[in-house]
Amino acid sequence: MKRIKVALAGNANVGKSVIFNYLTGLHQHIGNWPGKTVEKAEGTLSFQGYTIDVIDLPGIYSLTTFSIEELVSREYIATEKPDVIINVVDASVLERNLFFTIQLLEMETPMIIALNQVDIAKKQGEIVDHKKLQKILGVSVIPTIATRGFGISDLLKEVIKIFERKEKPVRLKYGKEVEERVRKLTNIIEKMNLEYPARWVAIKLLENDKDIKKLVKNANPKIISIARKYSKEIEKIHSHSCPTAITCERYAIAEKLTKKALRRIQKKPTLNEKIDDITTHKIFGYVIMLGLLLSMFYLIFSFGNFFSNVLTEIFVNASITFKEFFGSGTISKLIWSLIEGAIAGITVVLPFIIPFYLILGILEDSGYLSRIAFLMDNFMHKIGLHGKAFIPLLLGYGCNVPACLGCRIMETHRERLVAIFVTTLIPCAAVTTVILGLIGKYVGLEWAILLYVIDLIIVFALGRIAFKILPGEPTGLIMEMNPYKIPHLKTLLKQTWFRVKDFVYIAFPLIILSTFLIEVLEITNLLGPIEDLMSPITVYWLGLPSIAGILLIFGVLRKELTLVMLAALIGTTNFATILTPVQMIVLSLVTMLYIPCIATIAALIKEIGWKKAMFITVFKIVFAIFVGGIAFRLLTL
Amino acid sequence: MQISNEKYLNLGIPKFSMTTENVEEYLETIYRFKEKGKRATTTKIAKELKVSSASVSEMIKKLSVKGYLKYEPYRGVILTKKGMTVGKDILRKHRIIQIFLSSIGFPENKVHKEACKLEHVVSSEMENIIESKIEQPKHKKGVLSLVEFKDGQEGIIKSIETCSSTKKRLEDLGLIPETKIRVNKSAPLHGPIEVCFRDSRLVIGRGMAMKIFVKLIK
Numbered sequence: 001m002k003r004i005k006v007a008l009a010g011n012a013n014v015g016k017s018v019i020f021n022y023l024t025g026l027h028q029h030i031g032n033w034p035g036k037t038v039e040k041a042e043g044t045l046s047f048q049g050y051t052i053d054v055i056d057l058p059g060i061y062s063l064t065t066f067s068i069e070e071l072v073s074r075e076y077i078a079t080e081k082p083d084v085i086i087n088v089v090d091a092s093v094l095e096r097n098l099f100f101t102i103q104l105l106e107m108e109t110p111m112i113i114a115l116n117q118v119d120i121a122k123k124q125g126e127i128v129d130h131k132k133l134q135k136i137l138g139v140s141v142i143p144t145i146a147t148r149g150f151g152i153s154d155l156l157k158e159v160i161k162i163f164e165r166k167e168k169p170v171r172l173k174y175g176k177e178v179e180e181r182v183r184k185l186t187n188i189i190e191k192m193n194l195e196y197p198a199r200w201v202a203i204k205l206l207e208n209d210k211d212i213k214k215l216v217k218n219a220n221p222k223i224i225s226i227a228r229k230y231s232k233e234i235e236k237i238h239s240h241s242c243p244t245a246i247t248c249e250r251y252a253i254a255e256k257l258t259k260k261a262l263r264r265i266q267k268k269p270t271l272n273e274k275i276d277d278i279t280t281h282k283i284f285g286y287v288i289m290l291g292l293l294l295s296m297f298y299l300i301f302s303f304g305n306f307f308s309n310v311l312t313e314i315f316v317n318a319s320i321t322f323k324e325f326f327g328s329g330t331i332s333k334l335i336w337s338l339i340e341g342a343i344a345g346i347t348v349v350l351p352f353i354i355p356f357y358l359i360l361g362i363l364e365d366s367g368y369l370s371r372i373a374f375l376m377d378n379f380m381h382k383i384g385l386h387g388k389a390f391i392p393l394l395l396g397y398g399c400n401v402p403a404c405l406g407c408r409i410m411e412t413h414r415e416r417l418v419a420i421f422v423t424t425l426i427p428c429a430a431v432t433t434v435i436l437g438l439i440g441k442y443v444g445l446e447w448a449i450l451l452y453v454i455d456l457i458i459v460f461a462l463g464r465i466a467f468k469i470l471p472g473e474p475t476g477l478i479m480e481m482n483p484y485k486i487p488h489l490k491t492l493l494k495q496t497w498f499r500v501k502d503f504v505y506i507a508f509p510l511i512i513l514s515t516f517l518i519e520v521l522e523i524t525n526l527l528g529p530i531e532d533l534m535s536p537i538t539v540y541w542l543g544l545p546s547i548a549g550i551l552l553i554f555g556v557l558r559k560e561l562t563l564v565m566l567a568a569l570i571g572t573t574n575f576a577t578i579l580t581p582v583q584m585i586v587l588s589l590v591t592m593l594y595i596p597c598i599a600t601i602a603a604l605i606k607e608i609g610w611k612k613a614m615f616i617t618v619f620k621i622v623f624a625i626f627v628g629g630i631a632f633r634l635l636t637l
Numbered sequence: 638m639q640i641s642n643e644k645y646l647n648l649g650i651p652k653f654s655m656t657t658e659n660v661e662e663y664l665e666t667i668y669r670f671k672e673k674g675k676r677a678t679t680t681k682i683a684k685e686l687k688v689s690s691a692s693v694s695e696m697i698k699k700l701s702v703k704g705y706l707k708y709e710p711y712r713g714v715i716l717t718k719k720g721m722t723v724g725k726d727i728l729r730k731h732r733i734i735q736i737f738l739s740s741i742g743f744p745e746n747k748v749h750k751e752a753c754k755l756e757h758v759v760s761s762e763m764e765n766i767i768e769s770k771i772e773q774p775k776h777k778k779g780v781l782s783l784v785e786f787k788d789g790q791e792g793i794i795k796s797i798e799t800c801s802s803t804k805k806r807l808e809d810l811g812l813i814p815e816t817k818i819r820v821n822k823s824a825p826l827h828g829p830i831e832v833c834f835r836d837s838r839l840v841i842g843r844g845m846a847m848k849i850f851v852k853l854i855k
Contacts, residue, residue: 373840374840477840478845
């Protein structure tokens with residue numbers, strides 16, 4: 001059987017992943033690109049006697065080095081050499097999509113175009129003549145409506161046709177002055193036998209692409225100076241910098257193509273536009289946003305709590321049965337701790353993560369996330385982030401785990417890191433339990449609120465510091481505003497399923513292992529010595545009873561365990577018998593700020609790698625102890 | 638944040654005098670704040686002009702009597718239409734002179750200070766001549782930064798002056814010179830701006846939009 005390697009490429013939000021899901025069904029694997037936090041989706045299908053491997057490249061607008069996604073995509077196309085590229089083009093934003101098409105053509109890989117969302121384009125009064133487009137571009141153009149599965153099999157048939165013919169796409173010509181120089185440069189580079197197509201390298205050199213420049217410089221530094229000479233000449237003719245001139249050339253081609261293939265018809269303002277106006281309105285926009293976010297919050301946590309309780313009950317019974325059966329010897333305890341770890345994962349994490357992924361997916365796919373970013377951008381700038389970061393931050397109040405994972409919506413590495421760091425400082429629902437259960441109940445609600453205010457100040461201050469000290473250029477908000485869309489259910493469900501699976505693989509081993517370790521400590525009576533070991537910090541610096549050491553250790557598993565363990569250790573839930581109000585405040589403060597819980601650490605590792613995750617963890621421990629000690633001294637003045 | 642790199646140097650402005658020069662200098666500074674979408678408070682103005690807060694308060698009172706501006710608690714200084722015109726014109730003049738000075742080889746570190754002095758004495762005739770000689774399109778008449786556009790206004794992109802990677806990104810999205818662009822709406826409270834061009838809609842953060850220069854077409 002013949003194997004065909006197909007890559008899906010295109011702008012973000014053009015329905016690429018919907019097409020990918022139609023093609024591969026459940027035979028897909030979602031992971032990361034090696035060493036990168038960019039999602040990599042691969043899948044396989046059989047069609048007319050061929051085995052087709054499909055890879056879904058990230059949604060990008062260009063093949064420069066602006067983002068990790070762009071780098072990953074162009075490296076893949078250049079070095080892995082897919083047999084056929086399916087370029088998914090959004091018919092409703094034809095010109096900009098064709099700009100990317102032109103760049104793909106420059107990579108000189110066999111290619112076909114899926115002209116997607118032709119239905120949306122029609123609604124917007126734009127009709128694209130795909131046959132005309134095909135004729136001028138010299139590339140097969142298949143009209144598709146991915147959400148309805150329309151055109152998918154035609155797409156596959158065309159892939160096979162192109163694969164068998166092995167035909168490379170035609171070269172598009174630039175304007176005379178640029179074309180002339182590109183050609184001359186290409187002729188020189190062709191002799192170098194690089195991995196990349198010579199013409200593409202020539203263009204990239206004129207675009208002043210730093211990676212390609214480095215590559216060529218190593219092979220033949222002379223070429224760089226020739227390229228520089230040509231760029232200067234082009235600059236003179238165009239009166240813009242050479243990279244700008246090249247971009248203009250590409251857009252000139254895209255404009256010409258669009259003019260020929262696109263027909264505009266009259267249209268009335270649609271319902272979609274009206275909804276858009278209302279949801280970005282300077283007053284109603286915020287009211288609607290607040291309403292929607294609160295109900296989403298409520299939905300996730302009431303659903304989560306409900307299932308969490310149901311599952312816990314089931315497992316409590318299981319625990320009793322287990323102990324009746326195996327007794328409560330050491331081995332039995334250890335085995336049970338392993339099971340309990342898994343249970344904790346299932347009961348605590350999953351009931352919140354699944355609805356979160358679903359709802360975030362809906363917000364993202366429908367286009368509402370962009371509206372929130374639009375409304376909140378100014379506010380988020382104050383902590384050095386831009387509008388998109390608002391969602392994960394808000395979700396952090398529920399659970400830090402999905403919040404960290406949600407930071408993926410930030411484009412650059414730097415932004416993602418700041419967002420994740422800030423997110424871990426937000427007190428989650430479990431911390432709220434501690435704050436309300438200790439301070440709200442025994443010290444007073446105003447102190448509980450004060451704690452939240454202090455946290456907000458810390459978020460604000462540390463966010464700004466992180467923003468200032470992290471290397472790299474801060475990027476402002478650049479975001480596409482797509483018309484509202486009804487999310488494609490199947491794609492949404494599959495995406496959620498694969499993401500949850502992915503998370504379970506990373507988080508569960510950690511949760512299980514740490515539960516087991518703490519059980520070991522308990523059985524071997526090491527908790528007492530550890531308590532003593534920690535007493536310089538807990539007793540002297542923080543002014544807490546020595547029991548706090550254990551509480552804080554257990555809190556790593558789940559933050560509300562600090563309270564649960566306290567009750568278990570002192571044998572009553574009347575905490576006023578053992579803690580003074582000042583101690584309660586200090587304990588809550590430290591619980592709020594110190595180490596993220598084990599599930600959050602797992603999420604951190606998944607998103608930003610071991611090193612940075614450990615750095616954040618250690619930083620938070622030190623910071624919490626520092627703040628706690630200061631608070632203790634201030635309060636006992 | 639400091640007001641760009643054109644940070645004010647000590648110009649030895651007499652403390653409360655209402656000379657044209659002094660009035661212009663104040664209005665220019667306040668206009669810069671407006672351009673950035675930031676509140677102009679007494680303290681910030683004082684810091685920019687390197688004078689004491691007390692002198693600034695005094696001057697603001699006088700300028701408000703003359704109808705150049707209003708002072709509103711919590712919102713800071715707000716320019717009236719009259720004040721806005723003066724501030725905008727003088728800032729434009731300042732920038733044109735700056736470019737002119739650089740082009741004739743005036744030492745870069747002294748350009749700003751010199752422009753601060755010259756901007757108050759150069760006639761509009763002279764200004765027009767200099768303008769026609771310099772190349773940067775952003776300071777030409779009718780060319781505004783995107784943030785100055787009102788909702789629904791259209792224009793033609795003249796130049797983008799952000800850092801090169803952001804510029805590249807914006808260009809890749811289709812914001813290249815001579816592209817027709819329309820401002821759809823801007824988010825409240827100096828938020829980002831939604832623009833429409835080449836059949837696509839894009840939201841651009843305010844800081845970035847400030848550096849996109851567009852010729853207004855009616």
